[in-house]
Amino acid sequence: MNKKTSNNLVMLLLALFTVVFVVFLLEAFNVNRTPSIIIGIFVGFGLYSKYMREQKPEKKNKKNLQPVSKEREQFYLSKGLSEEDITFFRETMNNAKEQILQIEENINQAGKLKAIANRNNTLNLIKVLFKDIVNEPDRLHEVDQFLYVHLPSLAELTSKYVQINQHQAKSKQTFDVLEKSAQTIDEMCQQISEDYVSFRSTDISDLANEVELANRRIHREGSNIEDDEI
Template identity: 45%
Template sequence: MFKKIIIWCTGMLITVVSMPILALCFDIQGDWDSFFWFVLSLLLGLIYVTIRFKRLKRQPHYQKDPHISPQMLKHYQDANMSDDEIDFFRQTMQQAETQIKILANNMQALPKLRAIDLNHDTTKVSQLLFRAIVKEPKRLHNAGDFLYRHLPSINELTSKYIEINHHEVKTADTYLVLDKSAAAIDALSQQIQQDYADFVAEDVADLDTEIAVARHQITPDSKEED
């Protein structure tokens, strides 16, 4: 805001200072040359202000996180995100990134969890969904179930599963709890797969449409050759 005020004042100063000088010349000499310079000075002042405002508008204004890269800042601004939206999105995704790292470690901690991860690509799918959200930040709300329910839940379950599995003495009830926990982790892994499928469904539909259009364009040519 301060920069805008300076730019505006500078432009107006150019115009105001030049106007009386050239107007005086015009009154004294009474020729069209002076009038031309008067109008030109006014236009130059307005052009200066316009150009400076346009350049200032293109400059990034987000200052809440100095560590954000210019590329990512441009990506968010191209998506028409406000500073508050950028800040909220980045905080949310930083938490999600931490959660996914915890998930990756937990899923490799025990053979049973590694088997579930292998069967459902739980860690890989979570990472892919994370990247898909970053690619389309304005659709953050579409990934709410994954970010706020499924990812935290599977981390809590896998952490407890690891803790209980490390008990030196296990009873029948312990094994029953472990079996139920493993089944819940398996179900959540499938749900995370569905979260990813739902999020990229629009992209898949667009690809199907492009393929259909391409086939339609190819078919007439093939018939003509026949």
């Protein structure tokens, strides 16, 4: 039994003790049995529920989207976007940025994921593609599969892989799940490579060139997208 489970059991027993204590206390003041039990349960399990809520890990808050700068707004307008289009585009790309940062964090937590990402040049590709979309907002419709299917799927798959991989005791079934997950992640990374090639089809003659082009872009512009203006 791990420490967390042990603590939960102690709190459950404490809640039961509280129920009994409150019932006897109220009966000592001539309160009827039924109301005493109801009040006891309410108090005891109210405390237990409060404890369990406090044990839940806090979700990371998404970074608030900063107001668009005048320069950036003019750029979007020059690309034919309306004010509604600008709002939608910025919210979409802010969500994509959060997913990319989550993917990078996940990959850095597992050697297997690092190997897959390096083989497919995944982190460089998704960051360069992110930058390209930001610079060509009028082409948002061309990357709907990347933004709404492949990127969120990769974020979800890598998050689940890391969660399972962190289990202290792993059965054969666990290793099988990890292996199948790794294969699916590899396939998703390959799909993202195709997304990048498709978006940059005028610059890339074949799939082999995409690695060199993306690496040159990352080397020139830097790999950090966290502070990129949207």
